[in-house]
Amino acid sequence: MSDDLLPIRGAPASPYTRKMLALLRYRRIPYRYIQGLNASASELPQPKVSLIPVLYFRDGSGSLQPEVDSTPIIRRLEREYPGRSVLPQDPVTAFIDYLIEDYGDEWLTKAMFHYRWYYQDDIDMAGSILPHYADVSRPDEEMSAARRQFSERQISRLYVVGSNDTTAPVIEGSYKRFLGLLNDHLKLHPYLLGARPGAGDFACFGQLTQLVQFDPTPSRVAIESFPRVHAWVSKMEDLSGLEPSEDGFFTGSEVPDTVRQLLREIGRTYVPVMLANARALDQGFEQVETTVEGLPWVQKPFPYQAKCLQWLRAEYVRLGDAEREQIDDLIRGTGCEVLFARAES
Numbered sequence: 372m373s374d375d376l377l378p379i380r381g382a383p384a385s386p387y388t389r390k391m392l393a394l395l396r397y398r399r400i401p402y403r404y405i406q407g408l409n410a411s412a413s414e415l416p417q418p419k420v421s422l423i424p425v426l427y428f429r430d431g432s433g434s435l436q437p438e439v440d441s442t443p444i445i446r447r448l449e450r451e452y453p454g455r456s457v458l459p460q461d462p463v464t465a466f467i468d469y470l471i472e473d474y475g476d477e478w479l480t481k482a483m484f485h486y487r488w489y490y491q492d493d494i495d496m497a498g499s500i501l502p503h504y505a506d507v508s509r510p511d512e513e514m515s516a517a518r519r520q521f522s523e524r525q526i527s528r529l530y531v532v533g534s535n536d537t538t539a540p541v542i543e544g545s546y547k548r549f550l551g552l553l554n555d556h557l558k559l560h561p562y563l564l565g566a567r568p569g570a571g572d573f574a575c576f577g578q579l580t581q582l583v584q585f586d587p588t589p590s591r592v593a594i595e596s597f598p599r600v601h602a603w604v605s606k607m608e609d610l611s612g613l614e615p616s617e618d619g620f621f622t623g624s625e626v627p628d629t630v631r632q633l634l635r636e637i638g639r640t641y642v643p644v645m646l647a648n649a650r651a652l653d654q655g656f657e658q659v660e661t662t663v664e665g666l667p668w669v670q671k672p673f674p675y676q677a678k679c680l681q682w683l684r685a686e687y688v689r690l691g692d693a694e695r696e697q698i699d700d701l702i703r704g705t706g707c708e709v710l711f712a713r714a715e716s
């Protein structure tokens with residue numbers, strides 16, 4: 372009965388849709404996947420903010436209400452569907468998972484959007500394939516107009532993620548280092564936080580479905596240098612057959628050095644940009660300006676990422692004293708500690 376199936380609306384080229392589909396499969400939550408950007412083609416209501424994926428939950432009267440934003444949706448699914456959790460129970464591990472999830476969603480996505488709409492090969496591929504996802508039967512003439520419109524619209528939005536000629540080397544350097552760090556980690560552990568996947572794995576996976584499996588420039592990097600990561604992405608797609616053990620996640624004291632190296636990478640790139648973005652918004656600046664790895668970073672302020680910083684800080688404040696000390700030990704010297712410098716004092 373389709374009534375029992377959780378509706379999710381999204382598209383194959385949307386990294387957050389892929390994040391949520393893989394998570395639903397792993398969690399064995401029965402769903403129906405409605406493909407398309409617009410609710411108008413289905414009987415489902417449109418959310419207030421026009422983003423995908425949209426998940427639909429029944430309210431008290433039984434009607435379906437749209438929800439967007441994968442991070443809170445994951446928490447809601449945890450409350451409503453028990454078992455096969457993607458949130459570690461150990462608060463220290465859970466905090467690291469949250470930080471990695473945020474990094475995947477908010478920083479890796481810069482690489483995803485940048486590569487897709489910056490290089491001609493990538494623009495050509497995405498521009499010619501993506502518009503077909505709305506309807507594969509539309510005539511070729513219509514599709515070539517759609518291709519132009521769609522590509523122009525997306526290229527004009529590169530600024531939103533901070534992709535420009537100044538930031539291109541920073542974004543690309545960070546993508547390549549991330550692949551290298553994930554590769555090192557996967558030599559020892561199948562998932563970022565142990566023997567079972569956390570929300571952070573799904574966030575990184577979502578972006579990597581595009582970066583290593585679709586767009587030609589970044590996928591070449593993965594195919595040539597990181598076949599292990601390429602294989603990981605394919606495996607993550609459907610973990611419905613994995614039988615996770617209760618103690619599959621690392622405890623806070625077991626978090627390995629390879630994860631600490633990833634935190635260092637987060638501290639070198641996402642953290643300075645997140646802080647500069649929040650500062651620019653606080654002070655009403657037109658531009659975010661900072662340096663990342665000694666290279667300049669300029670972009671327009673992005674209000675959503677200032678909220679991400681507040682949410683991260685709220686997670687930190689919520690920790691008990693002993694756990695916060697453990698986190699402080701883990702992140703000391705990674706560059707992530709400055710995120711919480713004020714909250715600490």
Ligand SMILES: N[C@@H](CCC(=O)N[C@@H](CS)C(=O)NCC(=O)O)C(=O)O
Binds near residue numbers: 384388
């Ligand atoms: N924070 C949101 C981000 C979702 C998002 O940015 N979705 C993109 C597609 S991957 C989108 O709908 N963009 C608007 C558009 O393309 O019109 C989440 O985690 O779900």
